[in-house]
Amino acid sequence: MSASYLCDLAGKYRSLSIIGMCKNAGKTTVLNHIIHNMVTDERLTAMTSIGRDGEAVDLVTGTAKPGIYIYAGFLIATAAGLLDSCDITKEFLLNTGISTPLGEIIVLRALSDGYVQLAGPSVVSQLEQLTCTFSQMGANRIIIDGAVNRKTLCSFTEAAILCTGASCGTSMDAIIKETLHVYKMLALPEINDDALRQLVKVQKKVADKIILCGRQHITLPSNVNIGEGLRENLLNNTTHVYVDGALSDSLVQSLLFSGADLSGVNLVVSDSGKILVSAGNYEKLRLRDSGIQVLNSVNLLAVTVNPFSVYGNNFDKDSFRAQLAGQIEVPVFNVEDA
Amino acid sequence: MIDLSLQQKKDIGLQFVIDLTAPSSAYGKERLRNSKSFTPEQKGELQRELDNIEKTLLYRSQLESEYRRLEQIFSQIKDIRKSILKCQDGILGEIDLFEIKSFLLRLTELTPLFETINCRAGYDGIVFQDTEQALQLLDPEHNRVASFHISNYYSAELTRIRSKKRDTEEEMRRFSFKDIPAALFEKRQNLALEEEQEEQKVLAALTRKLEPFVLPLLANTDTIAELDLVIQKAIVAKKYHACKPLIGGNSVSFVDMLNPEIAAQLNKQDKKFTAIDIELCKGATVITGANMGGKSVALATIALNVALIHYGFYPFAAMAVSPLFDFLYVVSGNMESREHGLSSFGGELVSFNKIVSDINKGFACVFIDEFAHGTNPVEGTAIAQGVTEYLNEKNAITLLTTHYDKVAEYANAHYQIMGLKQLDLEKIKNETEPLAHNDRVCRIAACMNYNLVPADKKQEPPREALNVCYLLGIPAEITARIERNYQELARK
Structure with a gap:
């Protein structure tokens, strides 16, 4: 499968996020490659990052990092404190009023090609505000430089690419296992019953835990845990349990140990960014014939792998890619081939 | 210059007015925040x-x-x-x-x-x-x-x-x-x-x-x-139908004056703020009146409106005249004194000392709410009288509230809250169905005439504490004993 296929694929969407599993997962390389192929098309591309990314020197490991290379005409939103590290010719368009530790986020137009460092908003509402601003300025493609621990903001885009690499763990097995788990969480099915979605939308304003079956529902008081609610059969033949906010390991564990019949019960969260469940606990849920669904799914286009580790333990690029590709339904690319 | 603490601004309702004012620009907001008088x-x-x-x-x-x-x-x-x-x-x-x-x-x-x-x-x-x-x-x-x-x-x-x-x-x-x-x-x-x-x-x-x-x-x-x-x-x-004040003269005078914060609270309960008319001349003016008659509210309202003029706001009145003062003091036995490790009485004395040290340096406006009310009535009366007499002789306009006897005699002028007039006490005493607490409080408000009227300096503060006891539903077995004590006092 050729890498230009990835670019063609990515180019189709109005908004795209690139999610890095860890630092040095090769995200910037993927971004640079995709962006380079967008220069020739007619669309106006706008870019920002979730939180901070794109440093010249990696803040964690101290290794030199490539910058994001963008092209004249692109719009970017980044923190004022990073502007000295952007070597494009800049046109200042707007103060967003969004503050970050690196200063206010400013919207600029690139008047030349060049390297940029991006630090964007880290709150959904601010990201919404910013994408709205981009659209008003005529942008019809928005690329978000994302991170795996802020997946929530990535479900905001039409499509996403997941980047993993040898720097993400100690052994290839461990990294593949973790990547598969993240992939599974990103690929979780969207709840497809519109009436149910509507019900959750209304009820989540009054309670953070809702038990559902068909058109019936019960909201759980905050002092009652889900396990108790299910065990006491508050609603016969429960099909879904909606959890507002994070679905944590401890919540899943208490459910597993509650003795409630979980068979056929789907846990529902707003998006996969809310899932903080370990691979082990997710498998236990699956064994009990339970599962997780989301209100807003992520359209994952591809996974990229970076066989080089900044810590020294490089992997064989073909076997790394092949092992993942065998277990993942979307295309897997090696960043080196990108 | 007037230097009120945030607590004092809150106490008299000035902070409420500042918060009502909503400048649109960053510069306007800052100027309001750092308002100088x-x-x-x-x-x-x-x-x-x-x-x-x-x-x-x-x-x-x-x-x-x-x-x-x-x-x-x-x-x-x-x-x-x-x-x-x-x-x-x-x-x-x-x-x-x-x-x-x-x-x-x-x-x-x-x-x-x-x-x-x-x-x-x-x-x-x-x-x-x-x-x-x-x-x-x-x-x-x-x-x-x-x-x-x-x-x-x-x-x-x-x-x-x-x-x-x-x-x-x-x-x-x-x-x-x-x-x-x-x-x-x-x-x-x-x-x-x-x-x-x-x-x-x-x-x-x-x-x-x-x-x-x-x-x-x-x-x-x-x-x-x-x-x-x-x-x-x-x-x-x-x-708020505020008016443009006349700046000058030697006395403070307001007609139909309001306190918008208290008016807003009353409004929520479908009640109306009783507007205040008052004139304060050089020397001391004393307000007396029934418990729950609104002495402190009257004092805060006047202090608020004098302060508003100094901060360049229209005062909340139909007519207002005031000179500009070098100092403005508000003394009330509020929580501040406790925070500084003083009793309310101690706190009042510390504040009063500050007034004494400044009072000969310029033209002052002084508001003192129930001075020495926390100490025993014999000493408290003597202290309130002494303080009133002292302030009455100074180049200052002073307003004091008190429920002690014969304080107004040491002042230049006396105002009294009309109080609980035309009360059918027998009917209230013989009530078979006691009212709920809130209704009792409302009844006091309904019976109370909050109007502030000029009074003779020798006119004594009204004896309405017992009536308030009846209105608030203190049980007869207690009020009977209080009545007995009253009669003994009268015999002496």
Whole structure:
């Protein structure tokens, strides 16, 4: 499968996020490659990052990092404190009023090609505000430089690419296992019953835990845990349990140990960014014939792998890619081939 | 100058009025936050502020859309004083220039709009400085667009470097990203460095050229703050039917005066604030009245309105006259004293000492709520009398409330709350179905006449504590004993 296929694929969407599993997962390389192929098309591309990314020197490991290379005409939103590290010719368009530790986020137009460092908003509402601003300025493609621990903001885009690499763990097995788990969480099915979605939308304003079956529902008081609610059969033949906010390991564990019949019960969260469940606990849920669904799914286009580790333990690029590709339904690319 | 603590501002309801006032611009908000009171020497400036509020009230309804647009522009103006000041001790960055340019563009919208308004309203002393030349510096191509970049127009050298850099970038674009030769990256990098150095030269030159505009720019931020605040003060004045005060004379006088915070609380309970008429002449004035009759509310309301005048607000009254004071004191046995490890009585004495140390230094206005009410009535009465007599002899206007006897005799004037008049006590005593607590409180409010009326200095405070006991439903077995004690007292 050729890498230009990835670019063609990515180019189709109005908004795209690139999610890095860890630092040095090769995200910037993927971004640079995709962006380079967008220069020739007619669309106006706008870019920002979730939180901070794109440093010249990696803040964690101290290794030199490539910058994001963008092209004249692109719009970017980044923190004022990073502007000295952007070597494009800049046109200042707007103060967003969004503050970050690196200063206010400013919207600029690139008047030349060049390297940029991006630090964007880290709150959904601010990201919404910013994408709205981009659209008003005529942008019809928005690329978000994302991170795996802020997946929530990535479900905001039409499509996403997941980047993993040898720097993400100690052994290839461990990294593949973790990547598969993240992939599974990103690929979780969207709840497809519109009436149910509507019900959750209304009820989540009054309670953070809702038990559902068909058109019936019960909201759980905050002092009652889900396990108790299910065990006491508050609603016969429960099909879904909606959890507002994070679905944590401890919540899943208490459910597993509650003795409630979980068979056929789907846990529902707003998006996969809310899932903080370990691979082990997710498998236990699956064994009990339970599962997780989301209100807003992520359209994952591809996974990229970076066989080089900044810590020294490089992997064989073909076997790394092949092992993942065998277990993942979307295309897997090696960043080196990108 | 008047220096009230935040707690005092809250106690008299001044903070409520400050919070009601909602300037649109960052500058107006800051000016409100750091409001300073006008001193007697600044009478002219205060008069100008009050005149400008009056003009706003006259023309804001006639020029509604102009004023609305003005407020809209104010709300879009950022505080850029840091950038402006950087002109004097550094080199402005691109963001600074971007912000200054945005501000200058807003001014080009603001100035003609203000001129339209000002033709009619004729504001006194509100003037915008002409900064058109500064804008021309930052908009050399005369685009009048609120974006900023270091234009090629500023430097031929910059144009040359950028054109070379552009050629290199075009060349790089011909490769796929990973195939771009390192030499091209390096060439571009060097040109980018050259560009940056040349841009720095342009920035330094622009900073020097903008320096003469620092003062006019800062003056314009002040003008925005002043105009914004004047408009907002007028809006509050209109909403609450406040009046333009007369500044001068030797006495404080209000007709139909309100306390908007308490009025708003009462309004929620479908009750009405009883407006206050009062005149305070030099010397001490004493207010007496029933428990729950509103003595402290009256005192706070007068203190509030005197303070408002000093802060350049319209007072909440139908008519108001007041001189400007050098000092304004509010003493009440509130929580503050406890925070400082003093009893309420100790706290009052500490505050009073402060008054004594200042009182010969200028013209003071003093408000004292129930002085020495926390100590025993025999000593408390003697203390309240002594303090009243002392203040009555000073070059000050003092208002005290008390429920102690014969304090008013030591003052210059006496006002009394009308209190619980026309009460059918027998009916209340014989009530079979006791009322709920809230209803009892409401009944007191219904029976209470909160009107403040001038009284003879010898007139004693009313004996209505027992009546309040009946009204609040204290059980008969207790009130019977209280009545017995009353009779014994009377026999003695």
